[in-house]
Amino acid sequence: MRAESVKKKYNSECYNEMRMKLPSLSVNEGMARAAVAAFCAQLDPTASELADIKCAVSEAVTNCIVHAYRDTVGIIYITVKLCEGGLVRIEIKDKGCGIENVELARTPLYTTDREGERSGMGFTVMESFCDKVRVFSGCKKGTTVTLFKYVKGKE
Secondary structure, eight states, X not given: OOHHHHHHHTSOOEEEEEXXXXXXXXXXXXXXXXXHHHHHGGGOOOHHHHHHHHHHHHHHHHHIIIIISTTXXXXXXXXXXXXXXXXXXXXXXXXXXXXXOHHHHTSTTOOOOTTSOOOSOHHHHHHHHSSEEEEEEETTTEXXXXXXXXXXXXX
């Protein structure tokens, strides 16, 4: 697929949008997941599609809680857009420490967790449940993860 057709594919016109911001507390991971799923329900997704979205959101939000703000509480910004053709675009953004090397961070089993409690599979999980994942980050400027998922819905 040519670069311009890929770009067009993921830049569909959007017709509905939800925004929320939550403190980076672990109790809010479930809230974020449920709110995004409830908003996406208007597309009449299959149970499998909804589970994929919930799992990917859970991983992205958990990354903000665990890594972006480490020993402090910050804000997690979530924007969900419903776009033409069944495209769901979910942006999860923080203003935390940022990721020094995004390519390395996306490598399966890579983790910065010194205690060894994290598997290093967050981005791998997001990629397995979404059609596309974009990650932009700057040290001490935060990270934006954008999840793209096409919902075919129940037929």
